[in-house]
Amino acid sequence: DAMVIQNPRYQVTQFGKPVTLSCSQTLNHNVMYWYQQKSSQAPKLLFHYYDKDFNNEADTPDNFQSRRPNTSFCFLDIRSPGLGDAAMYLCATSRPAWPTYNEQFFGPGTRLTVL
């Protein structure tokens, strides 16, 4: 089945220790998104790749970076995790077809714990 896969599902890191979260997709979608979702809150867009073009949200901290080496994979790098970065990180993909809406497909998320 075509899907969005996130690894690992659970990640524990230490304060200030860099961490990388992984997302892969078999949908061949050209857009990949990273969202941060804190407990009992809505997903918040951090950035997205439209093909190879990186699009950062204005309020995304510099501590968060992303890489997309190819169509299928996208990584979220947190350079120096703080306690406030503990959250669920969701990867999503889509193939936009403006003016209509093609749904964004979400992965199961990676829950990040910062000790």
Next chain:
Amino acid sequence: GESVGLHLPTLSVQEGDNSIINCAYSNSASDYFIWYKQESGKGPQFIIDIRSNMDKRQGQRVTVLLNKTVKHLSLQIAATQPGDSAVYFCADRVISNFGNEKLTFGTGTRLTIIP
């Protein structure tokens, strides 16, 4: 500023009854409104969308109503089942000048179906 918010954080409904989840939005530039369902430990799952020039759209057991006059949308779920228990998010879509798509999610309503 741009926001998509929900009126009620929690909702409990007897199995078999209908449920209505409400959402308010503020961005007049939104061209689509989307409902997502998020079960515990999973990523959001698309339910239904509605274009801003429509006022009603029906799916399987779900109906979305859009009232642009008061910037309000609702999700009606008919004949609720235990599997409907989840957090429901509304989201609005905006297309940037560069053609990028951005979803802004509301805070979510937790729906609990009582057997």
